[in-house]
Amino acid sequence: MSIRTLVVDDDAHVADVHRAYVARIDGFAPVGVVHRGAEALAAVAAGGVDLVLLDLYLPDGHGLDVCRALRPPAGARTDVIAVTAARDVATVHRAVGQGVVQYLVKPFPFATFRDKLERYAAFRAGVTGRREADQAEVDALLGELRAPSAAPALPKGLSRPTYDLVAGALQAADGERSAVEIAEACGVSRVTARRYLEHLVGEGRAELSMRYGSSGRPEHRYAWTR
Incomplete structure (x- = not known):
């Protein structure tokens, strides 16, 4: 079953881009x-929301106040990934205290966005239906969220930032x-x-x-493989 995802961002264009990213x-599934x-x-x-992609700068209050209000006293919970331009350490610390499971600093390439969501999905799958875990299992579960991605080495002459830029542009495109x-x-x-497209x-x-x-x-003509 797909993870039902709500996008929250005060910028309508950015919100639509992130919704399209989620759909890919x-x-x-963006809901x-x-x-x-x-x-x-x-x-x-x-109802019907498993994950919230939450901007912290909202017109009617701070996103962390929204995050706090989303925490139920018991039972099922909706997880939150912060997607924000806020990069001060105090805000990051507060976000962790409010249970934010991932923190994405704008701007970012699509590859980073995808990596964070896929790591969250792996963590979610690992805890679903599980009642207890030993230390090694706990470490492995948290590692799904926190470990840095190990991107494969690129051929000589290709750079990772440009690779991410081209890959993100192609994936965000509607068709060829x-x-x-x-x-x-x-x-x-x-x-x-073209060099990067051929590599993809x-x-x-x-x-x-x-x-x-x-x-x-x-x-x-090039199209992202879905």
Whole structure:
């Protein structure tokens, strides 16, 4: 069953981007987008929300106050991942105290977003239906949330930031895109975009197709593998 996810962000454009990101991650399903804390509380109270992606700067209050209000006295709970520009240590400390399970600092590439949600999903799967755990099992469960991702090494000449940028642009695209379109979205050259796109195809994370125009020359088209 998919993890039903509510996106809470005061910026409508950012909220829509995050909703689209959630929809592209296996095991997650966006169930709503709201822009105020009161709306978030109402949506969770109505039921059907497992996870809240919570911005901390909201027009009707601080996100951590929303987080505190989401903590029930007993029974099932809705988990919270903070998705925010707040990077001061005091806020991070308070978020941990309020039970925030992950903390994403804006801006971030899609790869980071996906990694945090997938780690949360692994943690959730590990605790579901389990009543007790020994020390090693507890360490393993928490490791699912906290361990840094081990990204595979890239070939010489490719950089991780550009890789994440191109991969994120392609995954966020609705359907196929050319190297030119990805280059414009990322602010890199067509040649650079194509190198990274070809690498993504080689990894199996993207698919390549050909479109033939009036000139008879094929145009390479790339799509994220869903």
